[in-house]
Amino acid sequence: MSWHDIVVTRHKTRPTASDLLSNATPIAPNDVPRDIHHLGDFRATPRLVLIAALAVPIGAVSAVVAWALLRLIGLITNAIFYQRVDTKLVAPGGGHDHWYIVLLAPIIGGLVIGLMARYGSEKIRGHGMPEAIEAILLGGSKIQPRVAVLKPISSAIAIGTGGPFGAEGPIIMTGGAVGSLFAQFLRLTADERKTLLVAGASAGMAATFNTPFAAIMLAVELLLFEWRPRSFVPVATAVCVATVVRHPLLGSGVLFPVHGALHITPLAELLCVLSGVIAGLLAIVATILVYAAEDGFRRLPVHWMWWPAIGGVIIGIGGMIVPQALGVGYNIIGSELDGSITTQLVIGILIVKTLIWSLSLGSGTSGGVLAPMFMIGGALGALETQIFPHVGPGFWALVALAGVLGGVMRSPFTGVVFALELTGRFDAILPLIIGASTAFAVSALLLKRSVLTEKIARRGYHLTREYDVDPLEIYFVGEVMSRDILSYESDLSAVDALAEISGVDPDKTDSRRQMLYPVVTGVDTLVGVVTRTQLETAVHKNQGDRPVAELCITAPLVTHADQTLRETANAMAANEVDKMPVVDRDDSTRLVGLVSLTMLLEGRVRDVREANESERVLRLRVARPGWLSRHERTQD
Template sequence: MSRAMPVAQASAQRPVLLCVLALAIAGAATVAAHGLLALIGLITNAAFYGRVEMELVSPAGHGWGAWVIAVPVVGAVLIVALARWGTRGILGHGIPEVMEQVLTNRSRIAPRVALLKPVGSAISIGTGGPYGAEGPVIAMGGAIGSLLGQALTLTAVERKILLCAGGAAAMTAVFGSPLAATLLAVELLLFEFKARSLVPVMLAATFAQALRVAWGEAGAVFPMGEVGAVAFHDWLPLVAIGVVAGALAVAATAAVHGAEAIFAKLGGSWMWRPVVGGLIVGVIGWWQPRIFGAGYEEIAGLLGGHFSLMAVAVICGCKLAAWVISLGSGSSGGTLAPMLMVGGGVGVMTGALVERVGGVGVSPGLAALAGMVAFFAGGSRAFFASIVLGVEITQQSGVLWPVATAATGALFTARLLSQHSIMTAPVTQRGVSVPAEFDVDVFAHVRVSAVMEPVPQTVSSAMTVNALADRIGNHDPETSHHQALLVADEERGLVGIITRKDLLHALARGNGARRLDEVASTELVTAFPDEDLHDAVTRMHQHDIGRLPVVARGEERKIVGYLGRAAILSARRLRWEDEHQREPGWLARKQDAT
């Protein structure tokens, strides 16, 4: 009898390789991220100012007048050309497309998408599209990791880890947020919280941050004034900001779907939709030019409290409208910066309203940051990443519990109103199921003894093949319960296991008169009653078998149970009972007793 080495022991050296590869990917993703930002700056300067410079600038100071309406239209035409003669994979806002490749294509991103997606996004943002560079940057970094993972001999999980390492490193290069980038990868792409994936991804993100510091970019991406002590009475306005932001995030997601439906009803080729969307964005931007591009200056202005309430309402309202319309038209770009800008406006206005009605409020800067974090948490459902992002982009540790409060209110509200987020909705619309929550593997917390059949039926090793075939044919309950039977000697010691397939093969070969111990499988894979069900199931996968004899540890001929597929599935029943069966509390028991 033999037992296979567990997979975890067989692959113990793989994390070292993944960490080395993650560092290389982080370096490449950081350089690529800066290259994309330079390309966006080049296109923005050329499109809005007619000059050749790579510095990121706001398009709001252009001098085109009404002619500026044509700029997003021209950008949309170029994007459509790339999609038509390149690949339609460049459309969308980045993260959902990467998520779909993780869930359906074993984390394989096509080289053509990896090359053209950043170019399309740079054109979109550079010509006034109301997007940020974060989604495309994450997609580009993820593509670098995926391509390396496809070039090497790796498992699908290892390739996913490298994809996430590239995405986290690229996001860190832009936002200086290594922990938030890692958590975002965990919540939206990895769908697991394990050291095997956390270590390489976090290593890549921190290395990207180190390169960012070496590049001379150690400061906060969005500096804000020192946050003073937050009082007890500030909790209420923070919760209110979270609730409003969560509800608006759900409404925005629904509005995007509505815009998609409207564009689909226009008829004609799909290629007209981004162009029409660009035209509408151009008209909105002609009236309110601050909606063009990522809006980093506007985000900084909201955190600094530089806008009046009327300006906040107009700018952020127009940004939201332009963003929803452009997304609905199927253009290319990222969602994080627009969500921060819109959320910041929600925070400022909600905070002001609560202060006017209830007499308590927080500073405009903190209200803006709380709204940004809350809107992102409600819209993306990346709860922990959203909270940490608020701390990292401002480098203000004092904002942690205020933004966590707002994010909690937003997530609670958003989950009550909708099961889908703006990140998952595009994927689920295409029929792909996206994990909504982390769930501990039930097999890892159930012992084999809890689900095995404790007194399994056995057949004598001296029985002939014909005799067993007759008993099964006569529906003998002692031999018909399982597809396989344990073969035991006179002392009920385990000799082997015989399946119905083994029995049919023996009959077909004319071996009906032979004893069972001569035709049964004797090189057995077994399980122990005190081991985790996860290990036993892993062993079954390794050997492509559907059942295991359970034997005593140290006495591997002593039969103590039988583990089949039905028993394994019963572990799910145990988890279901834990979640759904209410047990009477001591108050109820006391009442029953009286």
């Protein structure tokens, strides 16, 4: 049987009940024709080349913006903590500052940020990535120009005055703003704006850390919400351009070079699971602290403009206890990874950095997540080094770093690739996969949302990050369409056509519920479609003698039996219809069936069934003593 073998009931006289019985049966998958040359595993149009070309200048500008922001952070840090004019990125609170500078600098910085947020743009609050995600999913990928200016300045002030944050979140937001603004000056779709926004964000991140692969992975795991050539190619283009532009500006070497051989044993790989569990639990604690702090600040009887200054008090106190916890902390991360950090400092970083980062970030100040997670994860691993067997310099710090990153951001691939590109330790890839995947599993099992998506959920929006093959994409119309349908000859009058479906027992036939009726001539030649409402309206207006050919829609929206359910569903949504005639692909006038929105759900039904129905496919038969001899006697 093929999709052309259908039963179409056409009437000039009243049909019998048996004529109208609908016994439509979906075609078995084995009967699906294999001529699907019109389909491909990816959809790519020439627009891809255009968007990729637009991503080139976005990548270059984003790299320059990243360089400028890092220099601005260095300028503010040097001016406040070292009383000199220099743009070199240095650590604040080096231990030689007056106590009042360490205490007051974050407070003043928080006050400035609060004023900028209230009178400039509230969107500069936070660590950047949730705001970028919200712009992508809810804002049509449109970022205001003022955000592109105020976000990097506010972040430079927050970090330069001692804030324990990273520059990558603000750079991601700023790079995204560059791509979004560029796209808003052109006539592009929302999806194309999204692609250029993510291209700018990923380019900024790649330029900051010299990690192009990790930047692309972050785009795929966190920002794009799709895996398609139309978005991947432009993002990869922007990232590559940004990395090339970065090299003369910031250097081409790895950010945290680690030397020395690794001696990875099966025991060490097994302990990576335990390290991942601990990292996942630490990620959960850090996430809970951030939003517990945010809830606490909301209860304060003061305007949110003052919250960053109050968060600055927490930072200042923490800086007085452990000055190395202030700022981006690249020097501390390097010490953790090369094994030169002291145990006392490790404990101080692990406790103080976690507390001041999470509590101050909950105040709504401006700063990133990645660098603090590098430091906190590295401190955890450095502490594990005191317990776990020696494998190599900074090995456990590296594993824990990837684990914490995978647990906090729920992006295990990004965590692994980041750790590899930051250190050049490609010989540690298996332990990193074990640690990051375990931490991701722990975080996903015990916490519903990550630190990046909880803020979006608190605004009343749900975000899922699970990628799955759409079941409507793998099934065809011919597998679910109705082949036994009621149609009308073109010269049948409206009153007679209405009589065919009036007074029929709906429990015995689907023709009454069909609602859309093809109008045909000859041998299944489609003329148009007519609805039950059109027939009733014609009879009500005393036009029942008019033939259905005069009432029907002569150019109906149609689909084909070898079209996917997804494409058909998209066509229904775009044209606001819930039923479509199915015609032969080679002969668009030949009717082969009818498909409705309800039938399209068959693909979803099969997907739900496969996800929830358990079955044992194979059974192991165990031979019992004496069975063989009895079997042989039976054969004899």
